[in-house]
Amino acid sequence: MSDAEPTTPPASAMSTPAPVAPPTPSRARPKRGELTFAAPRAGRPPQHLADLDPSERKAAVEALGHKGFRARQLSTHYFERLVESPEEMSDLPKAIRDDLVARLLPQLLTPIRTLAADKGRTIKSVWRLHDGALVESVLMRYPRRATICISSQVGCGMNCPFCATGQEGLTRNLSSAEIVEQVVQAARMLRRGDVAGGAEGAPLRVSNVVFMGMGEALANYSAAVGAIRRITDPAPDGLGVSARGITMSTVGLVPAIDKLAAEGIPMTLALSLHAPDDKLRNELVPINTRWSVDEAIDAAYRYFEVTGRRVSIEYALIRGMNDQGWRADLLGT
Numbered sequence: 001m002s003d004a005e006p007t008t009p010p011a012s013a014m015s016t017p018a019p020v021a022p023p024t025p026s027r028a029r030p031k032r033g034e035l036t037f038a039a040p041r042a043g044r045p046p047q048h049l050a051d052l053d054p055s056e057r058k059a060a061v062e063a064l065g066h067k068g069f070r071a072r073q074l075s076t077h078y079f080e081r082l083v084e085s086p087e088e089m090s091d092l093p094k095a096i097r098d099d100l101v102a103r104l105l106p107q108l109l110t111p112i113r114t115l116a117a118d119k120g121r122t123i124k125s126v127w128r129l130h131d132g133a134l135v136e137s138v139l140m141r142y143p144r145r146a147t148i149c150i151s152s153q154v155g156c157g158m159n160c161p162f163c164a165t166g167q168e169g170l171t172r173n174l175s176s177a178e179i180v181e182q183v184v185q186a187a188r189m190l191r192r193g194d195v196a197g198g199a200e201g202a203p204l205r206v207s208n209v210v211f212m213g214m215g216e217a218l219a220n221y222s223a224a225v226g227a228i229r230r231i232t233d234p235a236p237d238g239l240g241v242s243a244r245g246i247t248m249s250t251v252g253l254v255p256a257i258d259k260l261a262a263e264g265i266p267m268t269l270a271l272s273l274h275a276p277d278d279k280l281r282n283e284l285v286p287i288n289t290r291w292s293v294d295e296a297i298d299a300a301y302r303y304f305e306v307t308g309r310r311v312s313i314e315y316a317l318i319r320g321m322n323d324q325g326w327r328a329d330l331l332g333t
């Protein structure tokens with residue numbers, strides 16, 4: 001999920017000249033406070049290797065009439081070697097390579113625009129999906145880590161009034177592979193040297209993944225968890241990012257937080273609170289009308305108890321809205 005996602009690039013951004021239209025919502029803008037859980041557009045993107053676990057990949061390759069071990073070769077190229085062109089897959093006979101690539105490694109994200117800020121250390125990318133929808137990801141390189149902020153939905157159904165994405169409504173869920181592909185693209189950018197910064201000798205790899213782009217990932221639960229497994233599975237089955245480097249941000253979908261705690265993935269949870277009292281939070285974060293401040297915080301605490309992982313509380317200060325002293329005191333109690 002994104003908090004107050006900017007609608008314009010930072011002033012220091014350099015960009016390619018073509019303007020990009022925002023994602024086209026497939027429905028009317030939501031009414032104030034209206035929540036949408038079911039994605040209205042049902043069309044699925046093409047199946048991709050990253051939608052499948054290793055045994056499903058083997059079955060998929062065999063169903064195409066090829067030997068099962070080809071699945072592992074494809075996984076190695078995609079997750080471990082970050083191969084960008086089928087020509088580099090020289091251990092796959094040419095006669096079957098094109099078929100396997102077309103069926104299991106279709107292009108899911110087409111780059112539309114990149115914006116660089118912070119002296120080239122931060123790169124925001126706009127991607128077009130197979131159905132023309134647009135999503136964004138942001139890669140940030142620090143001296144000893146590289147963080148990618150990814151999207152999990154086209155639009156968002158949570159309708160937070162301060163958020164541009166929320167005002168567009170929910171167009172559709174991303175597939176696991178569409179989520180994973182944002183991380184793979186970031187890893188390729190780092191490897192190509194497209195991102196400035198980083199201490200000398202620091203590894204050129206994605207170390208942190210945050211679900212803070214477009215969408216509420218816990219409302220797209222199975223695709224998000226599938227993506228997290230692909231991102232954290234050791235290479236070549238997955239990208240091998242430490243689960244401790246993953247942060248799931250949520251506005252507080254209580255049953256999904258409890259379900260996530262039971263997955264056995266030691267990732268960080270970030271609860272976007274933004275108000276400590278139900279009256280204001282019902283306005284600022286409409287999901288609060290479903291699960292209150294106390295219920296959301298209790299779920300976050302249960303997450304900590306089950307996983308032992310740190311939980312962070314996010315609170316965006318809005319002048320005159322949620323920045324009163326008494327609310328700070330209430331937040332601290």
Ligand code: SF4
Nearest residue numbers: 001002156160163166
């Ligand atoms: S939950 Fe959705 S509407 Fe709310 S801030 Fe995040 S992306 Fe925006």
